[in-house]
Amino acid sequence: MLSRKNKLRLMKIVSLFSVVRGYNIPVIVMAQYLSAIFILSPKDMGAMQILLDANVFILVLASSLSIASGYIINNFYDSEKDLINRPQKSMLDRLVSQRTKLYVYFALNFLVVLISVFISWRVVLFFSIYIFLIWFYSHKLKKYPIVGNLTASFLAVFPFFGILIYFYKKEQYNPYEIETGIVFAHAAFLYLLLLVREITKDLENIKGDLANDYQTIPVVYGESTSKKVIAALCAATLFPVYLLTDVYDVGYMDLYFYGCLAALLVFVALIWKASTRTQFLQLHNLLKFLIVMGVFCIVLIDPSVLVNGKKYLAVNF
DSSP states (O other): OOOHHHHHHHHHHHHHHHHTTTTTHHHHHHHHHHHIIIIISOTTSOHHHHHTOHHHHHHHHHHHHHHHHHHHHHHHHTHHHHHHHOHHHHHHHTTSOHHHHHHHHHHHHHHHHHHHTTTOHHHHHHHHHHHHHHHHHHHTGGGSTTHHHHHHHHHHHHHHHHHHHHHHHOTTSOGGGSOHHHHHHHHHHHHHHHHHHHHHHHHHTHHHHHHTTOOOHHHHHOHHHHHHHHHHHHHHTHHHHHIIIIISOOGGGHHHHHHHHHHHHHHHHHHHHOOSHHHHHHHHHHHHHHHHHHHHGGGGGOTHHHHHHHHHHHHHO
């Protein structure tokens, strides 16, 4: 049996895990590595080279820690709003004091800068800008319509460009070996999906946003206009999906994009009828599912990489 003191300590650990959204970090790590292997790196660079590249590891680690610190500062500024929108999670998060959250926030950011030094001063600058943008978004921008949504979606894809720039800067590789068209088509599709998610989340959280004077799209322009913007963004995904399925070769991942279009059609039909927080939450979860599935489906671009990797491990280990 745990003592009362140990139970409280355990609950605080769980609380901090909730604040940094520790359940998201492994998905973020996987997304960056899979993107590096299948999308961002030159064609002639093997998967094991990327997995064993210390600089890629540092970039992924720094990105993950930056995102974790971003969740903390976002939670810090949104504590009152979350108390209305997510009362149960908010009560768990409050087991860790605001002061402790700030200590962990600054510690994580310091660690990001420290490990970035091992690559170059440019990487230090890159993550310093990223950390500042996350803070500025959490402190100011997220309270404004359109700008807040655009910034949130941009910050979600920002770390991937750090990995892309790293591969471009490697002297032993020709930059033109990286198919930038595929990279930006993937980025455009993900960005649009994230924008739809952000506006859907605003619809879900409209009660707390109103109470705390957050000027989101649903608050300023109304629910009907928000739904029209969502429908337009879903329609806009047709262009990057066309590029990724008909112009560029993404292997079997085209099945994922076709599935996404079908899911988005259903999503648009359902969101027109949605009116309660529970319904918006369910639609928000559908979008999160599509995004997470997109991470796992990256391997469909070239499944043989997994087979060759398994053979490599069997021979060498």
